[in-house]
Amino acid sequence: MRINKNILYISARSDTGGGPKHLYDLVTHIETSHVYIAAPLEEPYGKLFIKNSKGFLKLPHRKFQVNTFFKLLIFCKENNINTIHSHGRGAGIYSRLLSPFGFDVIHTFHGVHRPKNLKERIIIFIESILKFFTKKFISVSDSEMKNAINLNLANERDLVVIPNGINTSKFKNIPLGPSNTIGTISRLDPHKNNLELVQFMEELPHLKLLIAGDGEEWEYLNSIAPKNVEFLGKIEDIPKFLERISIFVSASKGEGLPYSLLEAISSNRKVLVSNVTGHKDLLTQDYLYELGNKSSFLNKINNARSAQFQNKYEIKNCILETVKVYNE
Structure with missing residues (x-):
């Protein structure tokens, strides 16, 4: 499917799971000349992401690193990225921090759950601030949408539900x-x-x-x-x-x-x-x-x-x- 802008997809995972599978299904249906991916180089999706993108940047698995953030910024500038679409919590931190540098950010949640401990409450608080640096949110189910709104992770007017799909x-x-x-x-x-x-x-x-x-x-x-x-x-x-x-x-x-x-x-x-x-x-x-x-x-x-x-x-x-x- 054709799109008229360069999109960087970010995922903090390339291992087995719904988020990486969702991303793979998405990029394999979009014209490769506009697809750039930043993700870990791990099985089973890492090499598949390289094959189905015009440019690829290796990320650490589910870990935020300052030097990686600057690598992402340079990668975006060098490849004339217009839109960043992040998938999952870890990727969403990178994408929203990149937003002030002139990129439209779309974020897909892939699971929103109530915090069970102090660490998770701190992460939820950080995400509630990052929502102000997000153009559009995507939830994969109605329940996930409700959880995101109730936890103050997204504004209802900026959130759309697009269910996962299969062949x-x-x-x-x-x-x-x-x-x-x-x-x-x-x-x-x-x-x-x-x-x-x-x-x-x-x-x-x-x-x-x-x-x-x-x-x-x-x-x-x-x-x-x-x-x-x-x-x-x-x-x-x-x-x-x-x-x-x-x-x-x-x-x-x-x-x-x-x-x-x-x-x-x-x-x-x-x-x-x-x-x-x-x-x-x-x-x-x-x-x-x-x-x-x-x-x-x-x-x-x-x-x-x-x-x-x-x-x-x-x-x-x-x-x-x-x-x-x-x-x-």
Whole structure:
């Protein structure tokens, strides 16, 4: 898709996750001659960002550095950047600090959660100041938008909701896996809360849980998991994974708008996920269980059913709406 300005996309991550995937989907649908990217050079998206951009600047992973900020400023000037589009909290600090140097800044949140400790409250305070250096905000779900407004991270008049989108053609006609096999695709970290799923499986010996992904909790979860839980590590072929399951599950403590759930719904898997931001934007109460409530999960898992995919979550709609923001 053609645009009439040079855009620098900033992400503090290039590893597996919704934010980097969103950015990759976006830049692969926009004319490369106007695309510049600043991001870490890590798997799986770092090299793909280089391939799909006219210029690339390597950033540290989720770390603010003063010298990196000045490298970004020079990079913007040298490449006649008009607009900076940041993705995620870390990238948003860089982008908003660059705003006074004459750049229009668009910021996509990719997850807004209430602070749980002093460090997070300080970060929220900093972000509330940075909103004054932002031309436009993008939220990927209605719940995320409400959280951003309630936490004073954005002005409602400057905020637009553009849901994540997927290429549904990749997920049509995928055969269902065994009826006793459930699965999830997730980073193995405390926020994704896979510990809860592992603990629930002790009460479900007739079911098998496949967990795709890795992270800091890999060794711990493997050490405590019952025999009906299998860890697959990182996977590249999502449709192939979905062929192995009949029910998609997630115990996440909060999401923006999760790609893995969109893909599961599109492939006609049955779904049961936690009743949190991001999940409840896609599904009604019939498909949600109460976080931390074992009986809620156990009561619903045996009656899980598939949900209807909505066309507004097609990737082409996400791209069209984003380009409209660029051209405002």
